[in-house]
Amino acid sequence: MARPGSISSIAPHAPFLPTLADALVSGTILPNWRREGPFWLSDMTIYLPTRRAATRLSRLIAERLGDQPMLLPDIRPLGGEDPAQEPFLPPYEPITLPPPINRFKRRLLLAELVEKWLATQRGATAFSAPGLGGHSGPPNSAEILALADTLGTLIDDFAIARIEPSRLAEIDDAQLAGQFQANLDFVSFVLGAWPSILEAEGEMEAASRTNALLERKAASLSTVHGDRPVIVAGSTGSIPTTADLIAAIADLPNGAVVLAGLDTTMDVSTAEILRDPRKNPHGHPQYGLIRLLRRLGTPPEAVIELAQAPSPRTDSLNAALGLPDATADWARFAADRAKDLSMAANDLSLLRAKTPEEEARAIALCVHDALAKHLSVAIIAPDQTLARRICAELARFDIALDDAAGTPLTRSRAGRLVRQAVTVLANGLDPVDLMALLRNRHVTVGLGRAVVAPAAESLEMGALRGQRPLPGFDGLRRAIADNLEKRTPYPAQRLNAESATEALALLDAIEAALEPLSSLLAGPFSASGLATAIAETMERLRLQGPDETIAALEGEDELDRWLELAQSQGDRGPRFAPSGLALALEGLMAGPSVRPRRPDAEDVVLFGRLEARLMGADRMILAGMTESVWPEIADPGPWMSRGMRLAVGLEPPEKLHGLAAHDFLMAAGTGEVVFTLPERSGTAPATPSRLIQRIEALLGDALTKDMEARGGHFVDQARRLDATGVPPRPAGRPAPNPPASVRPRSLSITEAETLLRSPYDIYARYVLGLRRIDPLGADPDYAERGNLIHDILGDFIHNGHDPLARNAFAIIMDLAHGHYARLDALPSRRDLWLKRFEAIAEAFLEFERQRTHIAIRRAEVSGKIELPFDSALFTLRGRADRIDRGVLGTLEIIDFKTGQAPQPKEMKQFFAPQLPLEAKMAELGAFGPDLAHRTEAMSFIKLSHGPEALKPTRFAAADGMSLGDMVEETFARFQRHVEVMLLRDGLPMPARVLPKASQRFKGDYDHLARTEEWTLLDVGEDES
Structure with missing residues (x-):
């Protein structure tokens, strides 16, 4: 039972620490304590929940004393001090407690137990780890560590509440779901065995240690302080040992308890409900305080309010946060x-x-x-x-x-560098991850940033964009060699000998730097093994280059401390699978943070x-x-x-x-x-x-x-905040008008349609010199799949293979495996596309076998013609998918399509000029003398594995025109368009003049032309 008058409270509307300082200096608290001389405050001991609050209260008391010479009270954070700092307290002998177990070590020990227990659960046909959303299958590294943390929290709950694990036997497991029955057995085992595990480690739980220190403090209060004042303020006593200490202070002759925010106007019925846990009052703001007052044996009405006057704010907040039944009174209130x-x-x-x-x-x-x-x-x-x-x-x-709270260690610069290094290996040298690591300005690998930065640029443009390297560092080296020797068909940048040498040297250095981590991929590893590998890798990644000073790295000191702690754990903890390398790192590094310098x-x-x-x-x-x-x-x-x-x-x-x-x-x-x-x-x-x-x-x-x-x-x-202050005004369609002297003097046959539909694209490509660069690490799309199919079929015909041969299918599939090897880093995608290509190959061979009238087959044949104009020569160049010459000498031109062929209406209106221009080029000898003949058939053929596979779509001539007339008219229109758009001054080159209604993808230059700002394309039904 607390001494009458020893319990007071400060209402929410009064600032807590200033009010407490006023009450201490004025004598409102402990009015009978003598206030004479310069030492009366120094006899006081004050306990507060946090160190920051203790520092602030000291300052506030000093301000109120002004110029008076006075020693300040002993203000301490509420908690057990280290036994080594306790004075000699007869009859209490000095005690020696084991040190508290480090939370990282505890996480490893518990994770090891969790892993072994989960292994015993995997025999069940519907295994589901607790708390993982019911997903079947064993949890990964991060989930095991997360389960260990929640198990540690449960151990803390038992220790703080001072509940013996034997109480678990009181649970009626017959009423539990099957998973919780298994959980109960495991929790009982862990709580029973945990003290022995701690004893073997020579340590104890931090919560149990704090309990012991607080219990000793509560028992020694009267001996240590005697009649001197002891005040505890601001605590809710939510921890039982803290509540016991508060109760012991309240029993002292000059002890005082100052609560925070108790509703001293609370009626008796509300207090009774809050005292009864069966009525679920736990979410009420006064629940903890009423529970503490019950421990102190003091009713709310006996608590002294230190705030000066009632406040509408406090009354309104108390009403708003009241019990559920009290909400019925809100209207009246x-x-x-x-x-x-x-x-x-x-x-x-x-x-x-x-x-x-x-x-x-x-x-x-x-x-x-x-x-x-x-x-x-x-x-x-x-x-x-x-x-x-x-x-x-x-x-x-x-x-x-x-x-x-600071910044989590994993999000600091040091932690980010570690994550980048681990992610590169965990994701198999994914291009995005590799470039993220190489772009980190703290990566020097003994070469220095002046060497690493340009070499990384060469590696990115020469090996990672425009092609798909084979897996591993050897695959990257081969990609660089292929680029240098011009075996790469679509590189973003051609490398010279010097840039290739720099890129290869960087690959060697980064492979050597990552070697300690990559060695973990050989088999299961421990937390200490991971920490050792990270320490060695970080040292190599940040190895100083010639004449270079290494920049400071935020979080480096905290990372070093974490690595030292993790390395000291030996074989403790579970074994992590190589496939869970990144997840293991994320789970193990959770917790530590990096505090910035505290501002003045x-x-x-x-x-x-x-x-x-x-x-x-x-x-x-x-x-x-x-x-x-x-x-x-x-x-x-x-x-x-x-x-x-x-x-x-x-x-x-x-x-x-x-x-x-x-x-x-x-x-x-x-x-x-x-x-x-x-x-x-x-x-x-x-x-x-x-x-x-x-x-x-x-x-x-x-x-x-x-x-x-x-x-x-x-x-x-x-x-x-970020507005310019000027109302936004939509910009119109860009229409650049460069002089004819800088406009292109050569186009490909596929760009003839582009010139018709969007001259801006020609301007961006040739006048500005801009080329689309493939996204870094993008998944292969339908365009890449189409290129692969074209290359395979083209190689089959170009290399002179006979479609009628018995082994034709085996030959074409061998070619396919060679071309699809660029997808070896994506085996599931490669295998799926290869399987679909088998159907295309069979249909292609069957299509060719039916064409017995063909004498010469030419695939992927390139050519060009020069067109004389008054002002300049103009070159039309191109590469045709297929040009076949029949036994009668006429040509058939085929364009294989993995996408959609032009609509007949587009052909008739001269908006699909590619095949007619190929026919004219062939007739003029652009593709060689053996193909310098008239074209009698032009077709689009769909390459697919469905029922429409290799079904030809004949080129549709305009009404009243023969195919030959269509070729001549298309060629004439093209020449006039070139003369007007490219060889004369004055005509602008706007974007999307005649956009295709059926186009579902964005053009390469749409973002530069800002097409989404000014276009609204009405897409109707497909025209036929």
Whole structure:
């Protein structure tokens, strides 16, 4: 039973630490303690939840003392000190406790147990690991480590609650699902064996160690402090040993307890409901405090309120966050206290942004506005991703923010370099991953960035774009050799001897640097083995080049500490499969963070929820007010259900909701408060926090709209921040008009149609000299598949193979395997395309066998003709898929299509000039004297594996015209178009003059022409 008058509270509307400092100096707390001389404060011992709060309280007390010479009280963070720092306390003998087990070591030990247990579960036909969404199959490395972490949290829960593992036997497993029955057996085994495992390690659980220290402190309070004052402030006593210590302090002759935010006006019925856990009051903000008061034997009405006067804000918040049954009284509360509600909402703002990015930008503007008004600002952001976004946005205004959480080690520059190195090997030298590593400015590999950067450029353009290297470093070396020897058909850049040598030297250096990590791919590896390989790889990647100074790497010190810790673990932990290399790294490096240098100014700070309970500011920004963030998800974990936890005496997960609601109450109680939330999170709508929904429901629509208007001011500023101030004006279709002297004097036959439909593409390609570069690491598409098929069929005919031969199919498939070898890095895609090509090959051979009238077959034949004009010569060049000469001497021209052939209407209107121009070139001898004949047939043939495979589509001549007339007219039109568009000045070259309605893909230059800004193409039914 606490001593009467020893329990007090500070309401949310009063700043906690300043009010506490005032009460200490004025004597409101412990009024009977003598206040004479310079030492009366130094006799006091004050316990606070955090070190930052202790530092702030010291400063506040010093400010209130002014010039008085005075020793300050002993202010300590609430928790057990190290036994080595305790004074000699007769009759309490000094104790020696084992050191607490490192959380990384614990993760490995538990992961090893989890892995072995899961291995015993895999014999079941429907194996499903707990908490993994019911997915069948064994969990990967990251999931095993995540399960180990949740198991460690469960061990902490038992230790903190001081519940013996034997209580698990009280659970009626007959009522459990099969998976939870298996989980219960495993959890019972682990909790029973864990003390022996810790003893063998010479360590103990950190929670158990803290319990022992707090229990010793509680037992020794009267001996250590005697009649001197001891005060504990700001704690909710959610940990049982902390509640015992608070109770022991309250029993001291001069002990005092100062609670945070207790509702001293609470009625008896509400207090009774909060005392009864069977009524599920765990999500109420007062639940933890009422539970603590029950431990202290003190009713709420006996607690002394230290705040100066009642506040409409506090009353309104308490009403909004009340028990579910109390919501029925909201209408009456709003009617009776309309003026109080209006006063409570005066300094509240609600900032609704569309996205988290916009939310962070608006928060930064809100901070900037406060600092401009000389106000202090505190931001509470439980979502660490949002916190980092806010820091980035504040950098716009050169505002440094003290983020206590820091940057996760894996997201620091050092961690990013490690992830890039591991990802390159885990993904089999994927081009995107490899270039990401080589583009990292901290990668020097003993050559220096002055050598690495241009060599990486040569490697990218010469081996990774425009072709598909074979797997491994040897495949990249072969790709460079093929490029140098011009065996690569479509390179993005031709390499010379010097650039090829530099690229090969870089490959050698990067392969040697990654060798320690690549050696892990030979078999299962341990955490310490991975750490050793990472340390060696990092040293080689950052090996200093000649006359080069290595730049500092953010997070390097933290990475070194993590590597040293991981290397010291020996064989502890599970064995990770080589296929899970990247996942193992992500799981093992989870936890450590990199703290930036703490800024000198503290006008703006970023708090966690616990710190915000005590620390105030002129403007409080409560960020990320969405469900699953504030409050977090009440997840019981994968090992025990909610009912199982209650059965053994553990608190339900909803306890977290009560703590979140209490922290919200304290943060929103005083001064100017801004609530922020996004409307969307990722691709899904974001649900506003239940705490915000309750406040909106109590205040009503009018006051809520006023709150949104105040917050909307910053959202509007955020949306206008990057605007130019000039209303956007749509740009028209680009129509460049270069002089004829720089326009091309040569086109291919396929570009004849381009000249008709989109002259801008000719301008971009030839005048600007721009060429499309294949995306890095893109999956093969239908265009690449079409090129492969054309090359195979072309080689078959070009090499003189006879379609009538018995082994023709075997020959064509041998060619196919050679061409499809460029897809060896994508075996599933290669095998699928090869299987489909078999049907095309059979249909192709059958098609050729039926063409007995053909005397000469020519495939992929190239040629050109020079056309004389008054101002210049013009060259028409091209390569025909197939030109066959019949026994009667006439030609048949075939264009094989893996896509769609032109529509008959397009042919008749001269919008498909390719085949007629090929016919004219052949007649003029462009493809050789044996093909210098008249064309009597032109066809498009569909290459597919379906029923329409190799079905010809005859070229459709315009009405009233023969095929020969069509060839001559197309050639004449082409010459006139060339003369007007390319050989004369004055005519612009606009984009998409005659776009194809059936075209479903974007052109190579559409983004430069900004076609989506000014076009609206009506796509109707296909015309025939």
